[in-house]
Amino acid sequence: MTLKRNRLLAIVGATSVLALAACSSSTGNGGGEPADVPGVTDTTVTIGTHQPLTGPAAAGFASVSAAAKAYFDYINDNGGINGRTIEFVVKDDGYNPANTQTVVRDLVLQEDVFALIGGLGTPTHSSVLDFLNDNEVPDLFVASGSGMWDQPEKYPYTFGYNSDYVTESAILADYAQKEFPDAKYCLFGQDDDFGDDFEAGLTEILGEDGLAASERYSVANQDVVAQISAMKAAGCEVNFLASINAFTALGVGTAAKLGYFPQWMSSSSGGDYQTLAGFLGEAAPQLLEGFISTFYLSMASGDDEWITLFREVNEKYNGGVEFDGNQVYGMTMAYMFAEALAGAGENPTRESLVEAVQNGSVKGTGIVPLGFSESDHSGALGVQLSIVKDTVQAYFGTPYVYEDGSVVVYEGEQPAVTNKGIPGGK
Structure with missing residues (x-):
């Protein structure tokens, strides 16, 4: 595995493609009729994921996809993205790679999804990397910190999410x-x-x-x-x-x-x-x-503007379940996809969706920057440490990134909530 360093430079590099993006396919395939794109109609965009709803990882992670769906429901109730609502198909793989291969093939070949988001697990998702990229399916925000997701030359359609x-x-x-x-x-x-x-x-x-x-x-x-x-x-x-x-x-x-x-x-x-x-x-x-x-995301026990929004969404669209880091994780993942979809233009294609991620359209909600560019498909570039005191888990110190073999303080600002957390709005 190649251990990449100096990823913060990728953020600067990403800005160099913004001008090109504005002149190319940042509005999908232009202002004409939408192309025949898998999972995209005039009114909907259908995406999918594989998650451990059962099995050894279920108790920790089964709530992630429910939180993501809740945020998509919130977006849909507020007009969707470029007039399209987001339909989210969740398949249970039990945290078993053999099952992952079956359900992902079903998502792509039967459900005809536009993209996959947040596929969870290193052993599970690595088993479908070749299939997704061979079929040119955008494979966004893999829920794992493996370095495998950051190989843009080998896997041009795959992007990470977690800090590696x-x-x-x-x-x-x-x-x-x-x-x-x-x-x-x-x-x-x-x-x-x-x-x-x-x-x-x-x-x-x-x-x-x-x-x-x-x-x-x-x-x-x-x-x-x-x-x-x-x-x-x-x-x-x-x-x-x-x-x-x-x-x-x-x-x-x-x-x-x-x-x-x-x-x-x-x-x-x-x-x-x-x-x-x-x-x-x-x-x-x-x-x-x-x-x-x-x-690398807002702490569930905190009270910043993202947590305030996510708690409201959790109450209205997720049955008011106990709010923890899984809800923050799932809702951020959904928000990031919505950012990418908004950036992909009025008539999105799979190519314009990938371009939107690479050209800087996706900022996320985290406390550290994302590493998305043409040459870097990693997710969060750093972390902050937390500690549990008297049953409360909270951050201490400052966020850090890791570059050139050194731990460095990150002094940038967390993205702000705009347009009530609905990407693409004015």
Whole structure:
């Protein structure tokens, strides 16, 4: 895997194509009649996603697609994008790559979707990368921090969403070195590219011998006693987590049963307090006190203008379910697609949709910049650290980006809510 650096330069580079975009297909195929485009009619745009509505990742992530649909419903009730409403087809893959291949083929060949958004999971989505790109289907905002999504020459239709795992882990490791300089560092990670990428970022900061132990789990086996016992035996004091929420909770809970209470530092993919508390129950306040995690979107416990809007949408369109990081994640994903669709023009094509993402139309809602350009298809370029205190998960410090092997403070501003969060409005 190529570990890309200096991605902030991609944002500057993106501006160079804006003038070209204005002269080419930024209005789709012009002002005439819409072309025969899959998933697009005069009044609707149909898109799809694969999500773990069942299986080992469901408890942590099944609510993401419901939150995205709620935001699309909000947009549709306010006139849609360029006069079209967005129809969102969600297929359950159970976090199983074989199922992912089946449901994605169905979305493309049977449902005839215009684009795929937010396909969730590294092992699952990697199994359909070639299929989607071979069929020239826009594959936007993959819900994973793998570096695979950032290969524009090989996969020109695929774009990331999350901060990549190398960036997350490098920023966590940098903080750990400063706050726990004499500790033994270890990794508990998924046995795929998720764990591999996360470990790569850790070793870039800590050195090749910086980890006292690296233990991996399989999502097919919900017994992690052997891994946690090995970390305890190795004397691990600061444990980095490259795990989805279900296995973060499993690891923390298993450690507690073994009388083992290290400092936990997690990827955003498995670090949402409310989700973890759902697994750990009454023990959560004690077991997760001081839990550190990375994020790149507004914190669900906050009160900024995006959270205010998302809470309103959640109440009206999502049944008022408990509001946590999954709702923020899903609604931001929906907003980003709406930005791309607005940028694709009045008569959008798959090509103009991809161009809209590359030319800077998509700003998102996050606290760090996005890396979209012709040469960079990564998502969020950095993270900020959060900590749990008295059951409240909140940011501390400043946002950071990772460039040229160094952790750098990001001083830019978060995009503002405009036109009530409906892209394309005046």
